Amino acid sequence: MFGNLDGLCIDNKKYIMAECTNCGEEFSDKRKDLGYDICLSCGDNVAHEQAVEKSKRVGPLFNKGGLQYISDEEDLTSIGKKV
Ligand SMILES: [Zn+2]
Helix, strand or coil, X not given: CHHHHHHHHHHHHHHHEEECXXXXXXXXXXXXXXXXXXXXXXXXXXXXXXXXXXXXXXXXCCCCCCEEECCCCCHHHHCCCCC
């Protein structure tokens, strides 16, 4: 009984691990299912970089408008201008 369970756990562990494309560490396959190719700690670094980058992408979308997040980088050159 327990032997079977142990075997099952090892098989599951092999099955659920995916490899980080950044550092080579193994991470949960469930995370890969969500569309991530990197492990949690590498993801944290990327998320932090993105947060810093996105914090620069705020501006008024119209005259006297409040600051809003601008998702598309190309909008930064044209936003708020009359086209
Ligand atoms: Zn990693």
